[in-house]
Amino acid sequence: MVKVFIYPATSLILSDLVARFGHTPLGSALGIRERIQTPGLESPPLQISPEEPKKGLKYAAVEVPSGVRGRMSVYGPLIDEAEAAIIINDADLAFGCMGCARTNELIIFLIKKRKIPVLELTYPKDEQEGIEFVAAIKKFLDGLGGKK
């Protein structure tokens, strides 16, 4: 079973397909769940504490806005843990404020820098593209080996 980072990290389609084909999807829910289930001081809504931007310094320089560093403290450890990644390039749902946009760019940069196997796709617009999309993901995941 290989740990596969998914981008967009909240993607239902990628999370489902990776798990369906026998691997572990690494998405934002795992990072958020870890924070939500850890006791400490209340820091709503996501339990992102003032400590998080400091942890994010491992992934982004000090002059980078704290919003990016805070987000990277969630995604960075998942990217470090990942053994492969699937990226959807035209993900409109990942659109957000400048913090989200810069974090998204940094996430894709860090994935490519790690030199792990990466599959880049776009969302399927019709059924034929859907068939190609699923076949490409299946082929990529089968090629990773380590299936359960």
Place this chain on the structure above:
Amino acid sequence: MTIYHPRYRGTVTKYVFIESPDMTPADLAIQAYEIAGGAMIKETCFGIMVTGSEEEVISIIGKLRALDPSHIFVKDRGFPPGDPRRCRANLGGARPGFFGHEFEMCRIRNVSAGLERLAAEERGEVSEAPAPPEKSRGKRLDVEKLKKIIAKQVP
């Protein structure tokens, strides 16, 4: 500063989405209640949420997925159901994350078509493998063409 006491510690929550011509979210919920055991089932308009120990949730999801494999989709959720920081009952308006799900649910029938094709291949009904998708980045503007456009603009 308030001390934070997490609810449902050590549990896992997963979303189960259904987009099927043969089953409704209510049918899925009834099936889930039958096999829930000690796990918590929360009905939603798109399917259900299952909360419980990891083994319990994985077992329930495996059984639910078997009902309609090409049309049931599962993903992890960070928050437990009904959490006041996420539940729209407390916030008003769409739940954070709704727009992402809405975006993907509009495309999910294309993924279902892909999964059905894969199942047909496994049954030996289709032999021809689908072609790989075209390169994801769109066609870029040629440099020479850009130069011509710039030259046209210069008086």
